[in-house]
Amino acid sequence: MDWGFVGAAVPDLLSGLRYTLLATALGYVLALVLGLAVVIVRRGAPRVVATPVFWVMEFIRSTPLLVQLFFVFYVLPSAGVSLSPLTAGIIALGVHYAAYTAEVYRSGLDGVPTGQWEAARALSLPGGRTWGAVVLPQAVRRVIPALGNYLIAMFKDTPLLFAITVPELLFEANRLGGENFKYLETISAVGVLFIAVSVLSAAGIRLLERRYAAV
Amino acid sequence: MPQSDDNNSAEVPKAREAEEQPLVRFENVVKRYGDNVVLDELDFNVLPGQRVTLIGPSGSGKTTILRLLMTLEQVDDGVIWVDGDPLSHMYRNGALVRASQKHQRGVRKKIGMVFQQLNLFPNMTVRRNITEAPVHTLGMSRDEADERAAELLEMVGLADRIDEHPTRLSGGQQQRVAIARALAMRPEILLLDEVTSALDPELVAGVLDVLREIARTTDITMLAVTHEMGFAKDVSHRVLMFDRGQIVEDGPPERIFSEPREERTKSFLHAVLEAG
């Protein structure tokens, strides 16, 4: 182990980390919004729309994120949409995880007891108030820990962006390792960093679970 | 100190020979949950063949006594003896130290227990519920265990259900299987922890009848926690009234139920009979 080299590699690794965090943050926001759209369509739209949406989500959930990344990165440009690697990565992450956040929202809504809907109707609350004041506040509490878990999961999936040349952590580690033949130092450093983030965030999730009910 | 009838046993027919070695002995047993003292320096003996009913308000420590005997809980202080051997402790270099799990397994062979919550194994048929432990822990052959299971099921009136799944049986039937399962281990002591409390009222009688039959035909030692006062009167040699982790009154059922001496026993019996 050449610890001096690890030290020298820190600035490059940090620049990689910036891309990792950026992709996670933007991908996550996209997943949250898209997932909500999906769940609204599946609940509200007629069956001819809702059923295909279900199968598309099922398709996304049962195929590899890596291939989806390639798909967005190579296929969209051939259809005339030109994307930077980072943008393609964010889109793929967001769409992939939307298939999961939609399920979280759904189970959160299903978890609101029917009595609550009935009570809202008994008070003849308008639809908007029923959602805004009764259902959503209860559903949101239930889904927070699960959504937190998907944030961590997405963070752990960002090294895949390496495959479409986004200069994130693993990309930088691999590049530095290759140039200097010091894979051991650089990849170990990335691994340790991921473990550290994972352990800390798992503790954070446990805190969330204690504060909010799990789905 | 508890008001006791002269060495726990003066009025108890089974126990006339005063030198007879107790089968169960609690010696200054203390059990706490946090700050809550459940058993407070409890002392009592049970002689071989005695059938003892433990009564008292909930939280008085009755169930804890059974759980300590079954080693589901460990004492905080004091020693429990079974048939002259320490259960909560063991000898090492002549001194009593905390029992290892292995030591407890050796001693608790003599004890069987039936639970309030039935606790049959849902992953096994009735037959395997009864035979699995004798085969694996007593080294009984499958054939012998099967034969014994058939006999025991006959006794509890469920011979035709031997290959049934426990979830297909009513609560009362499940509890009768649980009794058969406990007896299959040939215990010397049978612990009954509110065995009818979780059952629908119409199923209680069937279970109690089985227990009466066991009392009539065997000389197994019984410790029963129950709210069924009629059953306690019929079956037991001796009733122990508990309150706040101590024995308040100790005597034969005829006397305790008809002329309780302690105020706490009176009010408890009054409340129970009122409710029942």
Add this chain to the structure above:
Amino acid sequence: MDFFVESLPIYLNGAWYTLLITVGGCALAFVISMVVGVVGTLRNVLARVVALAYVEVFRGVAALVLMFWLFYALPLLTGYRLEPVLAAILALGLNVGAYGAENVRGAINAVPRGQYEAGIALNFEPVQRMRLVILPQAWAQMLPTFGNLIIELMKGSAVVSLIAVSDLTFVAQQMRTFSGQTLLAFLGALVMYFVIAQVFQFLMRLAERRANRRLGRDLDKPLFRRAASATGGTSKGGEP
């Protein structure tokens, strides 16, 4: 259409590698799940700490990072280079095994306390209690999450294409380069992944059904799902 007819054998060959790595990874992950999961339920504090450390470390590193480490970094330490397929199986098995161990631990702890106590009352030794009473009951509860993990592992196996194992993803990349049919090249692979996943999910539902029946439960899920009634198989394995 011609594209698919001509390239089907190549895709099937890729699917073979994907299956090989999935099955190998699952076998390793299953063994790890059981051992680490059971150790995590023991009363011994040291045993629990070891299990917890395993789970935290191998859940923390993504399979891709772990695979790169095994493939590029480990040889510098040991002087011995792992076969790419082996590195992939190890990385996926170690990673998914950590999630599986949490699943096993949770399922064991979810067996009602009374079942342990009945096991003690019948004087089973701890190992017998676990083998005869606890694990058979926990099994039904483990299966749905194991099903999700199998799918996760199958999807995760795509990373082996990055160390030049010619799995489905690698084949898709090659087809893109050679045929120039970008859309079809990836669509072919995606559809095959989807089919494999559906087969695995079907098998797992069969297994769940059997396990529940053994416990005398009849709350069977339908074997064939319809969109309206779809439940289960929808969470990323190990993430609750």
